[in-house]
Amino acid sequence: MIDQAPVLIIVIPLIFALLTPVVGLWRKSLCYFWILTALALSAAFSVTVFVKVLNTGTIHYNLGGWTPPWGIEYVIDHLNALMLVVVSAIALLTAVYSRKSIEKEFPNKKTAFYTVFLLQATGFLGIVITGDMFNLYVFLEISSLAGYALIAIGEDGALFAAFKYIIIGTIGASFYLIGVGYIYIMTGSLNMADIAALLQQVNNTSVIHIAFAFILAGLIIKMALFPMYIWMPDAYTKAPSASSALIAPLMTKISAYILVRVIFTIFKPEFITANLPVTKIMLWLGFAAIIYGAIMSIAQTDFKRMLCFIIVAEIGYIVGGIGLFNPTAIKGAILHILNDAVMTAGLFFIAGIVKYKTGFHNLTDFKDLFKKMPVTMGAFVIIALSVIGVPPTCGFFSKWYLIKGAIIGNAWPFAAALLFSSLVNVVLFFRIFEIGYGFDHGHDSGGHEELGSGSLISEAPATMLLPSMLVSLIIIFTGIYNQTIITNIIEHVTPNL
């Protein structure tokens, strides 16, 4: 059983997804528990694999027993073992979280929604686990297709947003496919490790340069890096709460993970630095993304839209960090992929709760929420502090490594941009805290001592509250134990430059 764990991570949710419609035909309300079971099993196997990787090193799993490069292979090293845990955990939390919001938003589409939801999670996990470039494309498309549908069922305007996403997302995927084709024509292989070995001989051809450029372009589109972010704010803003809580944190981060994979596993760092000004371009794109994301997020009045522009900036952190191309910055970037997935998930959980409670997700809808939902807002404060980068939350440490990396690389503008973004986040979140705190501008409100403060409280439902609280705990714990994560996991995958 343990030996088969890698494939079970994917196959279990896949089979459960196939059977979800059947379960739905029998009892609609069971679908929720059905996919919870699937994701819980998947998460359990992810943890098993993770522990095994920590103990014994990289796992190679040959699907169908065919040796690579003829068959498809799963390769789980420290990086994607950790990614698997993060992705499956967030998917599980989001599934738990989705219950009430789905009941409220589309009570009669539960079966289909949960099926697509599970397929989406399967796609994400498949992307992370695979060691084959074409297999990655297939899973990328599964997750994209599921994502298009999950977004399209949102509020007014979601359809057009989803359509834009379909078109742009397909362009991104096509670019990736072209890149894979160019690599295939020069090496004859699709297996990542095999390609990495074969590329050494053909590194300096124009074909490989263009292949890299197209894969990079495709990923930039998928991860919504400035200036290719245009599909993202609309899509994630209009999507239903449960969908955006699953897709927004994971889609962009997983694309960033693929980028790390492509740069450090398939193309070797020597290729990247020797042939193309890629690192410089990535650094400056990251810089532009941070500045642009920060400025645009101030201009928003819609909470979810604001979060989208925060994501634009955070993607800038990651790409810029990789672009700095020194071990410290890369450590920071990889740590930030993980941290940001958790933080963004938390923020979208909060957005969903606000929407559930008030029906909208504008900044002004936070009014008096500190009084009404103290626990939710407590979790929100912790998540927000992590986005701002206050120790000991995890957001501080990735930022620390990134800034230190920028100093090592003499990239002062990038360091300044990171600090600027932190300052902007202070403004963004404290603006919301002020609204939530409920300042009374009319008259002096002092004087009434805790009048019926008990009756005012109307907390979010437990299925929504618990995931949010868990996220805030995870944020603090990963912050405190970040050194453990870095030395035991991330340092194994940071290249020696």
Add this chain to the structure above:
Amino acid sequence: MKFKILSLFFIVITGIILIYGVAGMPDLADPDSPASRHVSPEYIQNTYKDAHTPNMVTTILADYRGYDTLGETTVIFTAGIACILLLKNLKGRKSHD
């Protein structure tokens, strides 16, 4: 109009990049290209030995890379369910015209 010229310009640039890329590729139908020499010969030579099927495409599709095909069917399944999710209760939606 301006937009059209701009996008034409952009497309021409893309085209030039693509042509620059293919310039270094092996010729069409070159039997010595890497794609023909690595990996694929083994498929051709072992297909009957491994799967007792003379059709190599079938062998690869259903056996060597059968997992891709599982993904492929999942893609179709996803699309189907996605359409159901989207189009269910279609009549219930109000139209603007």
Add this chain to the structure above:
Amino acid sequence: MQTIESIIPFVAVLIAMAGPILIILFKRWPNIRELMTFMVASVTFGLVVSMAPSVYNGTEITYNLIDILPEVGISFKVDSFGILFALVSSSLWIVTTVYSIGYMRALKEHSQTRFFSFFAVAISSALGVAFSANLLTLYMFYEILSLSTFSLVTHHQDKEAHFGGRKYLTFLMGSSIAFFLPAVILTYYYTGTLDFNRFGILTHSIPDYMLVVMFALFLAGIGKAAIMPMHSWLPSAMVAPTPVSSLLHAVAVVKVGVFSLLRVLLYIFGTDLLEFMRFDGFLVYFVSITIIAGSLFALKQDNLKARLAYSTVAQLSYIVLAGGLLSVSGITGGIVHIAMHAFGKITLFFCAGAILVNTGFKNISQLKGIGKKMPVTMIAFFFGSLSIIGVPPLGGFWSKWNLAMGTIEYSEIPILVVLLTSSLLNAAYFMPIVYNAFFAKDESIVYTEVKEAPLLTIIPPVFTALVSIALFFYPDIFLNLARSAARSVLGV
């Protein structure tokens, strides 16, 4: 120097940090809730006191909780400098708790549970700063302090509190993220460590321009020290309830600022480097501006709390002088001023709060003749102001005396002139209040029905005033702690 490992400093911080749990648990029963605050404060103080004797005898207590960066952890170290600050803030927390119970109840303030909870968090992070063994731990508690006091500053939740809170946050969070954090990272980048070392960790091998940049970043980044031009948040923060102003904005928050700044100057830069780079000379003249200008601003204020706030701005820079007057007396004087000023200034704030509770008056011009109605309060006020001015027989004398000696030892005679001028200005803005309270008469203001303030708001200022007097006669605890800190950083 002897070092022992002990979990006590961490426990002290943790207990104070966990205080809110107890407070929230008992929120429905105000009496038990306040008892809990009191108990948490007492236990914390007890823990701090329990460490004092061994530290006094030259032992350092260290505790490493967990490594969070290579070579850097959340770790605690109690040395004589830290214990001095911790003793002051934890002892005054108990006094302030008593006072706030009286004050908050008399004014029937809302959200008292929130108030006491954040109060505990704020003090806990002040202790954390005092016990930090490295710059990162210090930075962490520094930020938690900014955040937890935000809610206290904006307690009234009205328009004024809104803008005061916004200004407070802009200055403190803004400066710490934009300047303090990069300075910390630069330090880490150049030295690979962040641990406080009594000879400093920065060395000559770092380019000079970088040292200058880092010095400037630290100076601008530690906004809580309220050195001009980063001072204007402090008067704005006076919109907070008086217990907050008294403990946090006379003791905890601002002292955390100067404490952090001195930690950075003496234990990161080190006295040798400060002297070598001539930062010392720049620093003393730079803060002299604040000393004089703060006092002048204070003269203009009619609002009593605002006047006290500007006075605090000026007095804080006395403490910073320790980083520039690198002689035993100079550093001793600066450090011991943390304690002396705390006891003096908190008395003044307590009195201001008592007057507010009793009469509702906030302005100095309204206080003519009030001494006859509230004699105890105003006498306490009188002693508090004497301590700030620095005349015997009050504790404030010792810090000014040592600073004055320091200027002579370190041959910065112009600063002696600044100190004397400032003392005169202090007298000029405090004495009229006391004089008017007792001897002036204003027919337009009639104090009918004004009696002495509630007992719980009277005892604390009287107590702290007495402590101020006692500190003149028995200053040895604080003086010796400060002196041993001074000796260790100077290596004599």
Add this chain to the structure above:
Amino acid sequence: MIDFIVTKYNYLFYIVLFLIGFYAIIVKKNLVKKVIGMNIMQTSIILFYVSIGCKKDGTLPILLDSDLHSHAIDAGKYLNPLPHVLMLTAIVVMVATLGVALAVLILMYKQYGTLEEDELLKRIK
């Protein structure tokens, strides 16, 4: 130059087709045309892949009877089968994407009564 065209014309065809599709996606205002453009683009990639598999003098990738039991099959005799397999998957992906896109278009038409981009943007508040 001539040499390039003669020996690599397959790539040129694919590029031209790709650019046509790309142009339609960017420039056309009608959403259905955009979808068609998307399809042309994907088709071009499929053609590109299939052309990789081509081999001079090669036959279909189905073993001849004579080779069934031989131990040393000459790989040069057969076309490269792998690209064909990959493209079977890609075609399915293409169709699936098309399906979802059309479903979204149907809904959009029901809701807004138009599929012209400019009009549509006006009707979405």
